[in-house]
Structure formats: C-alpha cells, structure tokens
Amino acid sequence: MGEKWGDNSTVQELTKSFEKAHEALGHKTWIVGRTTMEKDFTHHAAPIHKLIDYTISREDHVAKSDAASYAIAIDGHGKLGWNSAEMLGEHVITVLTEAVQDSYLAHLQEIGVSYVFAGEDKINLPVALEKLKTLFNIEILMLEGGGHLNGSFLNEGLIDEYHQLLLPLADGRTDTSSVFEIEEKDRRCNATLLKLQQVKQLEDDVLWLTYKVNAQV
Known part of the structure; x- marks a missing residue:
C-alpha cells in the first residue's frame, strides 16, 4: 500500500480491500515487523523504560496464553513503545533478542505484554515460531509485512x-x-x-x- 497514492476517494476505497481480505481469511493472529507496527499501529511512540535496580533473566514472559487472537511484533532490540497489552483487541506478543535492556522488559511485564526471546543479538525466526506455537498454541500466522x-x-x-x-x-x-x-x-x-x-x-x-x-x- 503506497502512502503516496493520495487521498482520492477511489484510491481510499481500493485500499480497504486489504482489510476485507484480512477478515475474509479468518485467521485472527497476525505478525508484522517493527517498522510496520511503529508506522501503522503504535504511531512512532517512544519505547518506555522502567527505572529498576535489579536484573531480569532472559526467560520468556507469558502474560496471557489463552487469548482468542494475538498481535505479534518482531522487535529485536526493543524499539517499540507499548502502553497497553492489547492492540486492536488482540493480546500483544513481542519477539525480542537477549540484547534488549532490563528496564524495557520491566515495563512490558508491568503492563502485561508477553514477550519471547529468539536469539542473542539477531532474531532467529524458526526459534520464534516454535516458541509461539509451544507457549501460545499458535498454529497459523498471518504475515503482513x-x-x-x-x-x-x-x-x-x-x-x-x-x-x-x-x-x-x-x-x-x-x-x-x-x-x-x-x-x-x-x-x-x-x-x-x-x-x-x-x-x-x-x-x-x-x-x-x-x-x-x-x-x-
């Protein structure tokens, strides 16, 4: 979807086709990259860090494992700004690397966002998908950029x-x-x-x- 297509009414109607297809497919759990999540959903909110005086182990954090659907972001170094554990009514899971800061993890825990680790400094997608299946029983993902x-x-x-x-x-x-x-x-x-x-x-x-x-x- 091109942002440079303008606000012509016909163009705007055409771009609604993507959301219609999303709904028609019926798979409610979706996954996007950091840039897409930041641009279209969190609207460039700055990452939030909680002042803490302790370290947090690099263990996966499952805040909710029985949600009807999930909104998943690939965000290796914790650059997305979250202020809620829900996005469009779906529970948020963020996929991180172990390089993320403790203060960022503390904030995610406080607001109830789930997170999994998939690599030390670079995201390992097969590991991420295996964890999403094992921890959240996610069998099908809609990959949306x-x-x-x-x-x-x-x-x-x-x-x-x-x-x-x-x-x-x-x-x-x-x-x-x-x-x-x-x-x-x-x-x-x-x-x-x-x-x-x-x-x-x-x-x-x-x-x-x-x-x-x-x-x-």
Missing part, C-alpha cells in the same frame, strides 16, 4: 501460502517497496516457486490471487 520481514520468512522457507491483491492502479515510482525484500548477502536461494490455487475478482476490479509455496530453487 513489511517487505524485510516478508523476505526473511520467505528466505527461511517459513511461508506456506501467499495471498496477493492486485489493485487497478499504477504509480510508476522507482522507490516503491517490494512485497519481499532480501539482502543479497543473506539470500539462501535464487527464487521461490509458487503454484496458483485460485483467482477471485473482487469489487472495483481488484484481483485476489492465492498461491501455495512450491519450492525454493
């Missing part, structure tokens, strides 16, 4: 199904982000092959393409 997080999941072979909405507009900008962005130094394969499962035409000439991930080549 941004491009770097999507690319990391794709690179690790952690995406089973891909849904793409094609909107009937074009902007021609050369700086538009890709759906999947992988640093060349981190690339594990040349490409990921997809198999088309379904094509649906939605309102306003929007196309909804559903793919199964086939293989990495």
Whole structure:
C-alpha cells in the first residue's frame, strides 16, 4: 500500500480491500515487523523504560496464553513503545533478542505484554515460531509485512501460502517497496516457486490471487 497514492476517494476505497481480505481469511493472529507496527499501529511512540535496580533473566514472559487472537511484533532490540497489552483487541506478543535492556522488559511485564526471546543479538525466526506455537498454541500466522520481514520468512522457507491483491492502479515510482525484500548477502536461494490455487475478482476490479509455496530453487 503506497502512502503516496493520495487521498482520492477511489484510491481510499481500493485500499480497504486489504482489510476485507484480512477478515475474509479468518485467521485472527497476525505478525508484522517493527517498522510496520511503529508506522501503522503504535504511531512512532517512544519505547518506555522502567527505572529498576535489579536484573531480569532472559526467560520468556507469558502474560496471557489463552487469548482468542494475538498481535505479534518482531522487535529485536526493543524499539517499540507499548502502553497497553492489547492492540486492536488482540493480546500483544513481542519477539525480542537477549540484547534488549532490563528496564524495557520491566515495563512490558508491568503492563502485561508477553514477550519471547529468539536469539542473542539477531532474531532467529524458526526459534520464534516454535516458541509461539509451544507457549501460545499458535498454529497459523498471518504475515503482513513489511517487505524485510516478508523476505526473511520467505528466505527461511517459513511461508506456506501467499495471498496477493492486485489493485487497478499504477504509480510508476522507482522507490516503491517490494512485497519481499532480501539482502543479497543473506539470500539462501535464487527464487521461490509458487503454484496458483485460485483467482477471485473482487469489487472495483481488484484481483485476489492465492498461491501455495512450491519450492525454493
């Protein structure tokens, strides 16, 4: 979704297609990267630190394990500002590295945000997903960006199904982000092959393409 598309009423109506698809899929637990969470949900709130005089062990903190749905953020170094344990009615889980500060963890504990550790200084996605499944019984995640997080999941072979909405507009900008962005130094394969499962035409000439991930080549 391009912020530079403007506030034209037709464009605004088209962008609602994404939320409609989100609801139609029916999987309420979703995961995004720090930049997306900061821009679209926490609105660039500064991280909050609680003044403490003790250390906090690097153990996963499960504040709530029976929520109907979860909002999950990948935030390796604790840069997101949380003031509530809920986001859009869903319990917040943040995925951190052990490099995060104790004062940040103390605040998360105080407001009831759950967190798990997945790496010493860099996020290990397979470890993160295994913990989300084991500690919170999460079987299916909706991966919703941004491009770097999507690319990391794709690179690790952690995406089973891909849904793409094609909107009937074009902007021609050369700086538009890709759906999947992988640093060349981190690339594990040349490409990921997809198999088309379904094509649906939605309102306003929007196309909804559903793919199964086939293989990495």
